[in-house]
Amino acid sequence: MQKRGIKKEAGCSWTQVKNRVHSFVAGGGFEFRNSAEYRKMWNELSEAMKKIGYVPGTSVVLHDVNEETKAMWVCGHSERLATIFALINTTSGMPIRITKNLRVCIDCHSWIKVVSRVTGRMIVLRDTNRFHHFKEGVCSCKDYCVFLRILLCLVSALSCPSCVEGHANE
Numbered sequence: 001m002q003k004r005g006i007k008k009e010a011g012c013s014w015t016q017v018k019n020r021v022h023s024f025v026a027g028g029g030f031e032f033r034n035s036a037e038y039r040k041m042w043n044e045l046s047e048a049m050k051k052i053g054y055v056p057g058t059s060v061v062l063h064d065v066n067e068e069t070k071a072m073w074v075c076g077h078s079e080r081l082a083t084i085f086a087l088i089n090t091t092s093g094m095p096i097r098i099t100k101n102l103r104v105c106i107d108c109h110s111w112i113k114v115v116s117r118v119t120g121r122m123i124v125l126r127d128t129n130r131f132h133h134f135k136e137g138v139c140s141c142k143d144y145c146v147f148l149r150i151l152l153c154l155v156s157a158l159s160c161p162s163c164v165e166g167h168a169n170e
């Protein structure tokens with residue numbers, strides 16, 4: 001990201017678990033990501049997602065890096081860390097609430113949709129644009145933000161501030 005000179009505010013997400021607010025920064029949470037409980041949850045989710053035919057998206061990672069590195073980058077997005085943390089630390093069936101300081105990226109948006117489907121959880125994500133209510137694989141925004149951004153990309157032949165903004169921050 002630094003190479004492109006477009007890095008701005010770092011992506012950060014919060015979730016409340018048992019009256020305590022836990023925050024996660026994009027690309028951070030190394031200790032948590034190396035923990036056994038994280039890996040267990042991550043593997044369970046990946047397995048369940050594979051079964052229903054979900055292919056992880058890595059479109060937000062712009063650089064010329066290989067697919068594996070891209071997947072790792074996207075996995076480190078703050079909303080995913082917060083989601084996994086909440087899944088581990090809340091009782092099954094409990095709704096999950098996450099707040100993000102930036103707009104949710106396209107890949108995380110589809111990832112959370114699938115998470116809501118495979119876990120049966122309701123996930124409410126509030127980003128700078130709106131509330132997203134994920135339930136059984138669909139989001140209340142009906143992917144409006146995603147369509148709008150793709151449309152903006154198409155009409156803007158020169159640059160895509162909308163996309164760059166969303167992508168650059170993580």
Ligand SMILES: [Zn+2]
Binds near residue numbers: 074109
């Ligand atoms: Zn993301």
Ligand SMILES: [Zn+2]
Binds near residue numbers: 133139
């Ligand atoms: Zn949404």
